[in-house]
Amino acid sequence: MKCEDYKQWLPDWHMGRLGNAEKEELEQHLNSCDICREALAATALVLDNISGLPDPTPSAQMAVNFRGMLDDFKAAEKQPAATNDFWSRLKRSWASQPRFPLAYCLMILLIFDCMVYWFSRNSEQEKEVQELHAQVHELKQTMMLAMLDNPLASERLKAVNYTGEMKRVDHNVIVALLATLNNDPNDNVRLSTLEALARLANNPEVRTGLIQSITKQDSPIIQLAIADVMLKLQVKGSISAFKQLLKQKGLDENVRDKVKETITKLI
């Protein structure tokens, strides 16, 4: 062992805290080592100084205070003692329940239930909404069809305009629109009907209906409009119908020019 290691024993040696074996070893070393003896002297000075501090005697008041505190404490302890027993028993009985696992189970179940309920309700709702949509659509159609029979031209116009709002248009509507286009006494209604049908021109039924209606029109405005629509849609099948139209007597000169132009452009 080195001096540094022995030095660590010095405070303990001075305070009598060393074991016998260590004590002897250190004392032997001290006999042969001046440096450690000096260190011991310094250590002893420090420790003796601390040990030499006089212990103050506490005032008598302290003991009195303590008695007062102890009595208070005993008094305070006695009162809740009776209820304490009851409470602690209650607490213990509660603590013995497997309440946490149970609570977790319940929570998970509850969440699961909520999710299932939510999902099922969602899909049900969607179904209901779809049904409702279909019903509204049907209602609109029937209403429109009924309105087309209205004697007031403005009402019939409204009905035709309704078709623009419809997302899907079925056979009944197209037939009704074509009938309106061919037979309606009001030019304006027929014009809007033509516009509405032009929007539906993707439907082959609409196309053939439009071609057939070329010869049935007698109003120059509608004839011009149909020629425009056909040109725009590039319906080649309409050429023969236009040629027939040219043969009609009393055809408006403007219309005649327009139809000729249309035929040449379509060819």
Next chain:
Amino acid sequence: MLLVKAGDVERMGLLFERHHRALFAFLFHLTQRREASEDMVQTVFYRMLKYRNSFAEGSNFSGWMYHIARNVLKDQKFGSDGKYDPISAHEERISGGALADEELEKTQSHQQLYKAMELLSSDDREILILNRMKELKYSEISMIMGITEGAARIRVFRAVEELKKIFIKKGIKSGNE
């Protein structure tokens, strides 16, 4: 203490008789404040009563007591600023308690020693004060400080070394004349 824990609170009186002087001295040496130390002794005994259930069977009463005392000391630490204030301690020493104590009055070297010890860390100061009590074994000191026995021995050594240096710096040769 086990009897106290079992409900015989009256027995605490006996423990107070036996230990309060040493505890008071411990607190006084660390604070040099008489009234504050007396209050803290009271607090320590109150806490021991209140938390008597935390006293483990087979453990040492003194060790437990000083352990609580250290916590009380930490909680108080004099003043709202949370720091030990040597100046106000010194004022109290001059104006009040210390002057009434004849033993303290007779020598200035004690004041010198206290001042020197104020330069140590609070842990070092505490372990030196604990170390001077011969009735405390290392096992108890280590328990009070919350460290291992070996660490306690080394800390005592280091604290002594620190204090040696301070002594040399301040030119303190001998304290007790």
